[in-house]
Amino acid sequence: xxxxxxxxxxxxxxxxxxxxxxxxxxxxxxxxxxxxxxxxxxxxxxxxxxxxxxxxxxxxxxxxxxxxxxxxxxxxxxxxxxxxxxxxxxxxxxxxxxxxxxxxxxxxxxxxxxxxxxxxxxxxxxxxxxxxxxxxxxxxxxxxxxxxxxxxxxxxxxxxxxxxxxxxxxxxxxxxxxxxxxxxxxxxxxxxxxxxxxxxxxxxxxxxxxxxxxxxxxxxxxxxxxxxxxxxxxxxxxxxxxxxxxxxxxxxxxxxxxxxxxxxxxxxxxxxxxxxxxxxxxxxxxxxxxxxxxxxxxxxxxxxxxxxxxxxxxxxxxxxxxxxxxxxxxxxxxxxxxxxxxxxxxxxxx
Numbered sequence: 001x002x003x004x005x006x007x008x009x010x011x012x013x014x015x016x017x018x019x020x021x022x023x024x025x026x027x028x029x030x031x032x033x034x035x036x037x038x039x040x041x042x043x044x045x046x047x048x049x050x051x052x053x054x055x056x057x058x059x060x061x062x063x064x065x066x067x068x069x070x071x072x073x074x075x076x077x078x079x080x081x082x083x084x085x086x087x088x089x090x091x092x093x094x095x096x097x098x099x100x101x102x103x104x105x106x107x108x109x110x111x112x113x114x115x116x117x118x119x120x121x122x123x124x125x126x127x128x129x130x131x132x133x134x135x136x137x138x139x140x141x142x143x144x145x146x147x148x149x150x151x152x153x154x155x156x157x158x159x160x161x162x163x164x165x166x167x168x169x170x171x172x173x174x175x176x177x178x179x180x181x182x183x184x185x186x187x188x189x190x191x192x193x194x195x196x197x198x199x200x201x202x203x204x205x206x207x208x209x210x211x212x213x214x215x216x217x218x219x220x221x222x223x224x225x226x227x228x229x230x231x232x233x234x235x236x237x238x239x240x241x242x243x244x245x246x247x248x249x250x251x252x253x254x255x256x257x258x259x260x261x262x263x264x265x266x267x268x269x270x271x272x273x274x275x276x277x278x279x280x281x282x283x284x285x286x287x288x289x290x291x292x293x294x295x296x297x298x299x300x301x302x303x304x305x306x307x308x309x310x311x312x313x314x315x316x317x318x319x320x321x322x323x324x325x326x327x328x329x330x331x332x333x334x335x336x337x338x339x340x341x342x343x344x345x346x347x348x349x350x
């Protein structure tokens with residue numbers, strides 16, 4: 001779909017701002033920000049400043065309005081589509097109906113390559129395959145993997161546990177149809193960011209408990225892992241950043257039905273009694289992110305259970321950074337490092 005001219009103009013202007021001389025960018029962004037011994041990257045601070053000037057927010061008004069805002073806003077920060085990557089639309093069957101999905105394949109990738117089943121972020125309420133299109137393209141190209149991006153059901157139309165059921169069904173489909181997808185069934189990973197990271201962690205746990213096929217790897221990018229406890233990072237970074245405390249409560253209010261047990265591992269994977277037997281994991285966190293501490297707590301619990309896990313905190317970045325590939329350089333650097341780690345992790349699987 002063509003991007004409207006006003007949006008293209010705004011995107012060009014915002015991207016141009018990141019190529020101004022450093023002193024000018026600093027003047028626009030404001031004084032350096034230091035919290036919890038961490039210095040916020042200038043690219044991140046400038047992005048937040050430009051969003052404030054434009055009065056752009058992650059969530060505003062109704063669910064429908066927030067979804068529309070995200071769909072428009074993604075063009076401002078994601079950049080031009082990363083090529084060469086071919087795409088194919090796929091309907092993933094589930095007991096509750098087909099899930100629209102997209103298979104991304106880097107041009108020249110051989111058959112029987114690794115495959116990442118990817119779940120987008122957006123608080124289980126907003127976000128789509130389109131909102132994460134360029135992030136997924138980047139991972140596919142730079143990690144050398146096929147990526148199956150899933151359009152799982154969203155709340156409030158389909159509250160918890162609908163998304164978890166879709167995620168597990170998508171992984172099982174990928175294993176069963178690996179040949180049709182051009183993938184090696186022994187090297188199928190699950191991954192996602194934020195809410196999608198939560199779904200990837202939950203999928204891995206459910207797969208192990210079921211005793212069937214298990215993901216070869218988990219890519220958990222600033223995952224939500226615990227609804228049952230408030231963490232220090234939620235207080236440190238409650239306001240004035242990309243994801244705020246108000247946003248998190250808004251997402252939870254739409255996703256989690258009243259009376260739900262917040263310690264249910266399908267909701268809070270950190271609360272699972274036993275994490276042994278789970279596949280290797282890469283947990284990526286951002287320093288200026290309310291979800292930082294619970295993501296890192298999950299990495300530590302995985303390690304204590306004997307799971308091979310690598311934890312990488314980008315202490316100068318904010319939540320959502322994988323979607324900001326079109327502005328500045330720091331966000332792309334972090335995503336490139338993540339892609340490299342994913343490539344390396346899957347290369348160890350035989």
